[in-house]
Amino acid sequence: MDHLVSVREAASRLGCKEGTIRKWIREGLMHKVKLGRLVRIRREDLEAIARLGLQPSEGHSSQTDKAA
Numbered sequence: 001m002d003h004l005v006s007v008r009e010a011a012s013r014l015g016c017k018e019g020t021i022r023k024w025i026r027e028g029l030m031h032k033v034k035l036g037r038l039v040r041i042r043r044e045d046l047e048a049i050a051r052l053g054l055q056p057s058e059g060h061s062s063q064t065d066k067a068a
Contacts (some may be wrong), residue, residue: 004040
C-alpha cells in the first residue's frame with residue numbers, strides 16, 4: 001500500500017490545497033481509490049498529473065471582483 005497517498009499528501013506534493021485535490025477527483029481529473037471511508041490516490045496518477053502540469057484554478061476571486 002505504499003504506492004497510495006492521502007489527499008493531504010497529494011496536495012502537499014503538488015503544492016495546492018486539499019480542496020483542490022477533492023475537486024479534481026469530483027470532476028474526474030484525478031482517480032481515487034476508496035479503502036473503506038478513506039480516499040487515497042495512486043502515486044503513479046499523482047506523478048502523471050505533475051508531468052501534465054495541472055494547476056489549481058485561479059479565477060474565483062477575479063470573478064467576484066468583476067461582479068462588484
